[in-house]
Amino acid sequence: MIEKPLPPGDYECCESGCDRCVWDIYREDLQEWEAAQKAANANPEPPQATPTISEQKNS
Secondary structure: OOOOOOOOOHHHOOOOOOOOOHHHHHHHHHHHHHHHHHHHHHOOOOOOOOOOHHHHHHO
16 A cells, blocks of 8 residues: 655745646645555455464464
8 A cells, every 4th residue: 555645845846837846746646546545445455364273383
């Protein structure tokens, strides 16, 4: 699972109208994170079975 992206700090945007502003990159990263969250919630991983003591001894 990827971590939720943090918005750029006030000092990171130069407000010069860059083609790829840090805010554009943040928005893209946030959309990717939201899609991953949605997919993870739609298909949760099944719980892992805990081996019994006898299974652990046989390993």
